[in-house]
Amino acid sequence: MKRKNKVLITLRVMPPTVWRRSPDRAVVLDREVSSYGAHWETFGRVSCGVGRPTHNWVLSAALVLIPLLSLHAADVPLMLTDRTPQRYELTERASQIDSRARPHPEIDFVFEKGGKPADVQNASVDTRVKPQGKLVIWLMGHSVPLFERVNSYGLHVIRVHYANGWFGKFGNQSPGDDGLLLGKIRLEAATGEDFSPLVTIPKPDGMMERALQFVKWLAKENPQGRWDYFLTPDHQALRWDRVIMAGSSHGSTTSARFAKHQRVDRVVMFCGPRDQLEIWQALPSATPANRFFAFSHVLDGGWTGHHYDRSWELLGLHQFGPIVNVDKAAPPYGNTRRLITDADVKNDAKRAHSSVVPGGAAPKDVSGKFKHETVWRYLFTHPIEQVGPPVPRDPNLPMDLRSMEKKPSKTTR
Numbered sequence: 249m250k251r252k253n254k255v256l257i258t259l260r261v262m263p264p265t266v267w268r269r270s271p272d273r274a275v276v277l278d279r280e281v282s283s284y285g286a287h288w289e290t291f292g293r294v295s296c297g298v299g300r301p302t303h304n305w306v307l308s309a310a311l312v313l314i315p316l317l318s319l320h321a322a323d324v325p326l327m328l329t330d331r332t333p334q335r336y337e338l339t340e341r342a343s344q345i346d347s348r349a350r351p352h353p354e355i356d357f358v359f360e361k362g363g364k365p366a367d368v369q370n371a372s373v374d375t376r377v378k379p380q381g382k383l384v385i386w387l388m389g390h391s392v393p394l395f396e397r398v399n400s401y402g403l404h405v406i407r408v409h410y411a412n413g414w415f416g417k418f419g420n421q422s423p424g425d426d427g428l429l430l431g432k433i434r435l436e437a438a439t440g441e442d443f444s445p446l447v448t449i450p451k452p453d454g455m456m457e458r459a460l461q462f463v464k465w466l467a468k469e470n471p472q473g474r475w476d477y478f479l480t481p482d483h484q485a486l487r488w489d490r491v492i493m494a495g496s497s498h499g500s501t502t503s504a505r506f507a508k509h510q511r512v513d514r515v516v517m518f519c520g521p522r523d524q525l526e527i528w529q530a531l532p533s534a535t536p537a538n539r540f541f542a543f544s545h546v547l548d549g550g551w552t553g554h555h556y557d558r559s560w561e562l563l564g565l566h567q568f569g570p571i572v573n574v575d576k577a578a579p580p581y582g583n584t585r586r587l588i589t590d591a592d593v594k595n596d597a598k599r600a601h602s603s604v605v606p607g608g609a610a611p612k613d614v615s616g617k618f619k620h621e622t623v624w625r626y627l628f629t630h631p632i633e634q635v636g637p638p639v640p641r642d643p644n645l646p647m648d649l650r651s652m653e654k655k656p657s658k659t660t661r
Contacts, residue, residue: 569636
């Protein structure tokens with residue numbers, strides 16, 4: 249006969265004292281408890297994890313116990329028990345993982361290009377590194393240097409094949425009547441739900457479902473990586489509270505738009521967000537503003553054209569510190585969310601655009617090492633609760649950029 253494990257929970261009502269499961273969980277615990285503040289008016293108040301006896305302490309205690317049990321279940325740390333710890337790199341085509349996946353050539357969303365597979369998806373994890381229990385979903389081309397660094401931080405990372413080729417067809421129609429035209433397409437591409445009348449992207453072809461099916465595949469193919477940690481108990485969805493959305497250029501823009509819709513753990517935006525004529529950046533956000541981190545080069549056309557700094561203000565990032573030049577400051581950069589660099593890129597705006605991501609365009613020091621190693625680590629791992637002081641909006645920042653956009657010549661096709 250199998251023995252059933254018994255869990256003994258002891259709940260004590262004492263003079264004011266802080267309840268802690270462990271010292272490093274005190275802050276999180278306090279926040280979770282205080283979120284039930286509306287109920288304390290009836291059954292006795294518990295504020296910031298501090299309890300006091302009341303006329304109905306049983307009900308009060310129950311209200312504390314319920315969120316604590318939920319918190320415990322949610323915060324089980326990820327443990328890796330790989331017998332041969334190593335860095336794993338895995339690839340598979342989206343069309344092979346999910347038979348429901350379909351190409352959409354009308355928006356350049358296809359399975360093959362030039363006779364080569366176009367729907368290859370990438371994943372990596374390093375089981376030699378203590379895991380942080382976070383999954384990075386990267387929305388841009390596969391970058392080995394970036395994946396290597398993300399893994400070295402203890403993060404899992406995947407790149408999924410999703411609809412991102414539509415911009416050439418609809419980009420010049422922005423902002424639309426409501427100022428949300430591109431944002432709606434991005435949201436449909438990310439979710440597979442009907443947000444835009446201009447495209448039809450079903451659920452199996454949205455980023456969310458492609459990511460879910462890929463992680464389920466990874467959980468089977470690479471059990472050493474414990475990819476199942478990022479799935480809900482029924483394996484029907486991702487644990488988005490454990491997901492970091494990240495991307496560069498249009499990938500950072502879609503990451504930000506998706507995070508406004510779906511709460512995630514963090515958003516890392518390289519050279520973005522764009523959609524400089526639109527206003528979706530100011531919409532109410534499911535992901536709190538302090539969870540957005542951004543990094544740009546000052547010679548990038550998106551910076552000189554005020555695409556990025558406009559988006560940063562609309563996202564509310566000025567509430568967490570000023571814009572900081574990482575080449576003139578040290579980590580943690582005043583705990584700000586807005587970082588820039590003026591590192592030498594030979595006055596090349598195109599190189600500047602991609603120089604903020606690890607790779608061939610990224611600036612190096614005299615020893616040949618990347619200059620921005622500490623910046624990249626900061627973007628992906630800086631504690632969310634540590635923020636800089638709020639600063640006023642920039643009064644000189646143009647928010648309506650329509651008059652600044654170059655109009656195509658009548659002779660240009």
